Amino acid sequence: MYWNETIECMSRDEMRKLQSIRLRRVVEHAYHNSPFYRKKMQEMGLEPGDIQTIDDIVKLPFTVKQDLRDNYPFGLMAVPMSEIVRLHASSGTTGKPIVVGYTRKDLGIWAEAVSRCLYAFGFNRNDLVQVSYGYGLFTGGLGLHAGVENIGGTVIPMSSGNTQKQIQLMHDFGAKGLACTPSYALYLAETIHNSGIPLEEFQLRIGAFGAEPWTENMRKELEEKLNIKAYDIYGLTEISGPGVGGECECQNGTHLWEDHFFPEIIDPVTLQPVEPGQEGELVFTTLTKEGMPMIRYRTRDLTHLIYDKCDCGRTAVRMGRILGRSDDMLIIRGVNVFPSQVESVILELPEFEAHYLIIVDRVNNTDTFQIQVEVRPEYYSDEMNKMLALKKKITNRIQSVVGLQPDIKIVEPRSIERSMGKAKHVIDKRKLS
């Protein structure tokens, strides 16, 4: 089922035409209404007239997260504050948060984008969807909320936390859908399992998971543990929030709603566009945003784009799995390590739980690379040899994938903190001292 068939299945040519028209308009808007963008363009000797088609986008300057911080809180708004009807902010773990403003039309487009995702996941107006993303400044909760209402479904606005109640209401109300981070979904699955309520008593069929990168193995695990189909919903606050893209029933790439959010892939070092299909950093330009347009915003997410028509019938470009973030990369003893590499190994070994914690430190001028893992209950052995063999197995697997020998520490069941929102998988103590 399509929410907006005309757009989602539009021919590539028509889409390029639509994108060209909209790019001209948004550049015009940004140039005339945002001192920040006008200055940036003038420095490059650019005028709105230089941008005629979507191919001209490469002439435009990039925007980075630091630009949002430098212009905190409202410096990037391109409309008077009287036009802004909603603010969101992303949690700033370092320094100031970044703030985003939406006009009424922006909110409508955001809800439209989430609606397309929800239809692609298989929801419709008859379905109850439990939204267990945090409500508030974080875009997850209110973003999904608006989408479910827009398709006429029934939203259960749980927000995150209070896990026992989450399960009780999911059970009693007969929620068909669950929207939250994949790590919280995993925690809910464990809690359901421990509650003793049979999984058959739940009506849950579909998971809409996002706000953090996750792997194919994690999908398998969630689908098995919750007896659902699990779909990726992608988004970022700077561009609007969740719903910038979503998977379809083919589960073979995340469709990006490119009539509103135009994606490019660049080489994060040279900043040049890569060949179509190559991996690199994902960059978005908001083609229709009024409140706070983003031109060539560098997401830091590393992925690739697929332009072939999908088996679901949609022509909308697909994004592959996010391999990591160019700024999540850890450099340990000179080796580039992505937490996602570690995660993929842990998830493919049935003996270990999906929860893990990477702790990097520097002892005697040498980096240490510890990974805490939990063994699944049925794999704990009373024999030391077997436990040591498990440790050796995961050590060797991670070493072969990452290229660095980890110090594996098997910890007691459920001693790694379960996350209600975005999971914290890395502690880099080198940064603290």
Added chain:
Amino acid sequence: MLIKQLSIFLENKKGRFTEVAKLLGEAGINMSAFTVSENSDFGILRLIVSDTDKAIQVLREHLYAVSVADVICLHCPNQPGALAKAMEIITAAGVFVEYMYAFSEGAAANVIIRPDNIERCAEVLTENKLELIAASELYRL
């Protein structure tokens, strides 16, 4: 004759065993025997208790990783050569011992054995007139 032994995974951290002992004590469960096998990261606490099912329930409620294994308990005189005799029989029967631990009191000694082939091990020891004691007897010791 087979005895249920619990194994609990414990991180090498201060107070872990204390907590287990306290939980079992509060639940009115007595420990008849225990041993700890450890390396630098973690230990495996093996123990035989008066109420195995209840102990499992209490420990799992507190999220401990508990597994159950069958062991046998050899009851022999507390004197030189007694254990050697039993071990010779076990070895001659081609049985491999994964681990064992013992405690003695007065004239008698009790040896808890975890063999790779528990039926065969019990069989050869009994054939050779060595005494294996039942769980119920062990708990009374």
